Amino acid sequence: MMGDPDFALYVHVPWCRHVCPYCDFNVYARRAVPDDDDAGALGAELSAWAGFAPFAGAAVASVFIGGGTPSLYAPATIDRLLGRVRACFAVAGDAEITLEANPGTVDVETLRGYRAAGVTRLSLGVQSFDAATLRALGRDHGPDESRDAVAAARAAEFANLSLDLVFAVPGQTVARWAADLDAALALAPEHVSTYALTYEPGTPLHRWRESGRVHAVDEDDEAAMWDLACERLAAAGYDRYEISSHARPGFASRHNQRYWDGSSYLGIGPGAHSFAAEPLPGRRWENERDPALYRARVRDAGTAVAASEDLSAARAESDFVMTGLRRTVGVDAGRFTGRFGRALDAAFPQLALLESDGLVERTDAGVRLSERGLRFADSVWSRLL
Numbered sequence: 001m002m003g004d005p006d007f008a009l010y011v012h013v014p015w016c017r018h019v020c021p022y023c024d025f026n027v028y029a030r031r032a033v034p035d036d037d038d039a040g041a042l043g044a045e046l047s048a049w050a051g052f053a054p055f056a057g058a059a060v061a062s063v064f065i066g067g068g069t070p071s072l073y074a075p076a077t078i079d080r081l082l083g084r085v086r087a088c089f090a091v092a093g094d095a096e097i098t099l100e101a102n103p104g105t106v107d108v109e110t111l112r113g114y115r116a117a118g119v120t121r122l123s124l125g126v127q128s129f130d131a132a133t134l135r136a137l138g139r140d141h142g143p144d145e146s147r148d149a150v151a152a153a154r155a156a157e158f159a160n161l162s163l164d165l166v167f168a169v170p171g172q173t174v175a176r177w178a179a180d181l182d183a184a185l186a187l188a189p190e191h192v193s194t195y196a197l198t199y200e201p202g203t204p205l206h207r208w209r210e211s212g213r214v215h216a217v218d219e220d221d222e223a224a225m226w227d228l229a230c231e232r233l234a235a236a237g238y239d240r241y242e243i244s245s246h247a248r249p250g251f252a253s254r255h256n257q258r259y260w261d262g263s264s265y266l267g268i269g270p271g272a273h274s275f276a277a278e279p280l281p282g283r284r285w286e287n288e289r290d291p292a293l294y295r296a297r298v299r300d301a302g303t304a305v306a307a308s309e310d311l312s313a314a315r316a317e318s319d320f321v322m323t324g325l326r327r328t329v330g331v332d333a334g335r336f337t338g339r340f341g342r343a344l345d346a347a348f349p350q351l352a353l354l355e356s357d358g359l360v361e362r363t364d365a366g367v368r369l370s371e372r373g374l375r376f377a378d379s380v381w382s383r384l385l
Contacts, residue, residue: 006059008259010272013100017140026289060085066123074110075110098162099122101122102141103124103141121160126146127165133166162193174221182232193244234246281316
């Protein structure tokens, strides 16, 4: 077998009850989702990839069912999907299996069904506990529904719970963000992700900012919100292990870390992305985005690859370093050399200048972003490129 002995599996669910104005993911508004059609296509795609390198013979180390809103699927659909994963691949006994869910789409019964299907980790898209902030984000749930979803998750015996929060939302103040953090910490999740709102081109929110309909949060206030999140979460016992990710000891997302450490991952579903680390320098590909066309491609060909790229050595090195720097442990220089056959500093002489500017710092293993570098990561990426 060529490639990694195991890999991460991502399953993309393209459906949401409605599409939020800031979202640029491959999602489509639909209240009644085609469970059977989707489960059949996803299962067929899994079967096809089970016969292709680098996944043939490899074990699944983690599964992440994301979207979109996977909690629109019935527990029986998730059970059918995970059963197909186990039929096609060996699955590690301690595999982390995550399901994303939105408040207002789950209750104790459905969550117990997901647990029975094998889901071990629940990621709730709370975004905020403030009603005005949720309205500004275009979310279709309220603060009480988020608290109810957490209570239901605990009643369903989920011991690994992650909450997503968004800051720097138009109209949001530092005080309101502080209240969001307090509300999240009061629920004692094992993991918290904190994301600064981005205005992605092509989204309604981007157009609204360009037209003056909404106004971005002041940069100083956004910086204060960043600092507050890091301080409050650290004081509560959460370790920041990636730019936006904080976890209690032992609860860092194993799946997400596979994206950042250069490991292979397989994405199935409409618009899903995949990466094969071997043979070097590696290859990336993307599925057909339209759900109907995706299902047709899978029916006709087994897979639904719409675009692929064989990476150049320079691109592979750059991706390895930039994703590695997202983690607070940084890039392992020895692992870089073992993979690419040359020293990290020889490949990226820019690191010396970034170090002198206080944006990166040396570790025993290699190099990582400094506290200042974590704040200005986009500047680091542009200089490395």
